[in-house]
Amino acid sequence: MREHHTEMTGHHTLRSTEEAVGDRLGGLNLDFEAMWAVSNIYRASTAIRNHLEQTVLRDTGLTWTGFVVMWVVWIWGESETRHVAKEAGIAKGTLTGVLKTLESHRYVRRAPNPADRRRVMVTLTSSGERLMRTLFPQFNQEEAFVVKELDSQRRRALAASLRVVVQHLEGTVRP
Amino acid sequence: MREHHTEMTGHHTLRSTEEAVGDRLGGLNLDFEAMWAVSNIYRASTAIRNHLEQTVLRDTGLTWTGFVVMWVVWIWGESETRHVAKEAGIAKGTLTGVLKTLESHRYVRRAPNPADRRRVMVTLTSSGERLMRTLFPQFNQEEAFVVKELDSQRRRALAASLRVVVQHLEGTVRP
DNA sequence: GAAATATTGTTCGGGACCAAATCCTTGATG
DNA sequence: CATCAAGGATTTGGTCCCGAACAATATTTC
Numbered sequence: 001m002r003e004h005h006t007e008m009t010g011h012h013t014l015r016s017t018e019e020a021v022g023d024r025l026g027g028l029n030l031d032f033e034a035m036w037a038v039s040n041i042y043r044a045s046t047a048i049r050n051h052l053e054q055t056v057l058r059d060t061g062l063t064w065t066g067f068v069v070m071w072v073v074w075i076w077g078e079s080e081t082r083h084v085a086k087e088a089g090i091a092k093g094t095l096t097g098v099l100k101t102l103e104s105h106r107y108v109r110r111a112p113n114p115a116d117r118r119r120v121m122v123t124l125t126s127s128g129e130r131l132m133r134t135l136f137p138q139f140n141q142e143e144a145f146v147v148k149e150l151d152s153q154r155r156r157a158l159a160a161s162l163r164v165v166v167q168h169l170e171g172t173v174r175p
Numbered sequence: 176m177r178e179h180h181t182e183m184t185g186h187h188t189l190r191s192t193e194e195a196v197g198d199r200l201g202g203l204n205l206d207f208e209a210m211w212a213v214s215n216i217y218r219a220s221t222a223i224r225n226h227l228e229q230t231v232l233r234d235t236g237l238t239w240t241g242f243v244v245m246w247v248v249w250i251w252g253e254s255e256t257r258h259v260a261k262e263a264g265i266a267k268g269t270l271t272g273v274l275k276t277l278e279s280h281r282y283v284r285r286a287p288n289p290a291d292r293r294r295v296m297v298t299l300t301s302s303g304e305r306l307m308r309t310l311f312p313q314f315n316q317e318e319a320f321v322v323k324e325l326d327s328q329r330r331r332a333l334a335a336s337l338r339v340v341v342q343h344l345e346g347t348v349r350p
Numbered sequence: 351g352a353a354a355t356a357t358t359g360t361t362c363g364g365g366a367c368c369a370a371a372t373c374c375t376t377g378a379t380g
Numbered sequence: 381c382a383t384c385a386a387g388g389a390t391t392t393g394g395t396c397c398c399g400a401a402c403a404a405t406a407t408t409t410c
Contacts, residue, residue, distance in 0.1 A: 017250075017262065024250050030312070033330045034319040038223060040337035045220035046264040047344040048213060053368095063368095065396060075192075075199050081359065087192065089221040094397050096360055101395070118358040118405045137205070144209040149343045150336055155208045158336045161329050162215035168324045169222040228398095238398095240366060256389070269367050271390055276365070293375050293388035 041162070048146055056138045060131070061105065065090060067135070069098050070107060070124065074132045078123045080113070107131060216337070223321055231313045235306070236280065240265060242310070244273050245282060245299065249307045253298045255288070282306060 053064055072087040073079055085095040099122065102108045107128035113119035124132065147155050228239055240263065247262040248254055260270040274297065277283045282303035288294035299307065322330050
């Protein structure tokens with residue numbers, strides 16, 4: 001692993017962070033490969049989210065989570081809240097609040113399920129549908145920008161490795 | 176008690192989500208490789224964070240962000256708040272609140288910089304230091320669990336690809 | 351069938367989170 | 381020196397976020 005400084009800006013880049021970690025933890029018996037893999041997943045995720053918020057979402061009035069929730073409903077069609085929360089990766093209590101916000105913008109609508117009155121269904125309004133149709137291609141364009149520096153093979157390998165991680169974690173039953 | 180919500184959806188695994196996307200967006204002209212790479216980064220990041228919160232952080236009273244902030248100060252030593260916020264990937268206003276929480280647990284301490292009284296330095300208390308020394312090895316052990324299903328070469332490739340993404344995004348100067 | 355048990359969405363309390371406004375301090379400019 | 385601009389952290393307002401407690405509804409058990 002050869003790491004060389006391109007520049008000494010005095011600011012803290014990714015490279016110098018990893019060096020600081022090496023300095024601080026070099027003596028300990030740690031799994032550094034696992035550490036770099038995991039910490040870079042988190043780091044990339046933050047950077048990507050920031051980037052997409054700043055570009056595509058900037059003037060829409062939508063938050064990241066609001067967008068994700070609408071995306072789920074858009075992909076799956078009318079859905080139960082339970083399902084939406086799971087797919088969006090948020091707690092059901094959180095979803096209640098997010099839906100309240102999205103409803104106030106008239107992007108989604110709640111509808112009680114007549115067959116089971118505990119359940120609530122969520123649908124996009126036509127205005128929400130329209131928003132997703134214009135927003136999603138822009139979103140995908142920025143996704144392409146994000147992985148621009150990786151060739152096709154690496155993109156597929158990246159996605160494949162991450163799928164393995166996710167399925168490993170989700171497949172692990174917790175007591 | 177079986178699920179009556181039906182038929183073709185069944186359970187919602189990673190695979191079936193990707194299938195739903197294919198059904199819904201198959202006709203559009205999109206960069207699917209980019210989409211899978213990016214969405215799996217986010218998905219993995221969420222799954223990992225949940226896992227670590229449920230295991231290592233569960234009984235510590237620390238939030239994810241609180242841990243990350245302490246980690247940064249632990250690695251870098253006494254630091255300026257500005258630097259900590261950047262490394263932790265949160266806004267400076269957020270850091271103020273997080274530090275207030277951590278200070279109330281006596282894990283960190285604020286100290287005004289005498290040379291420039293606008294600046295504030297953050298250090299770990301000895302109790303915070305002790306906490307990191309016991310917590311971090313556990314954390315690393317769970318990181319190893321997270322990537323258990325990937326061989327060494329894939330772990331390195333994963334980290335390397337993510338570094339490329341992060342540096343590409345952070346290197347992109349925004350107007 | 352009534353009572354016990356489970357499931358579902360909402361509410362609530364305490365944090366996390368951001369962008370913008372604010373408050374202090376420093377450095378520059380006249 | 382006095383003023384003003386720039387650079388720090390904090391506060392503020394609105395949203396997100398979780399877990400636990402809750403009320404309503406559905407299912408199982410006896």
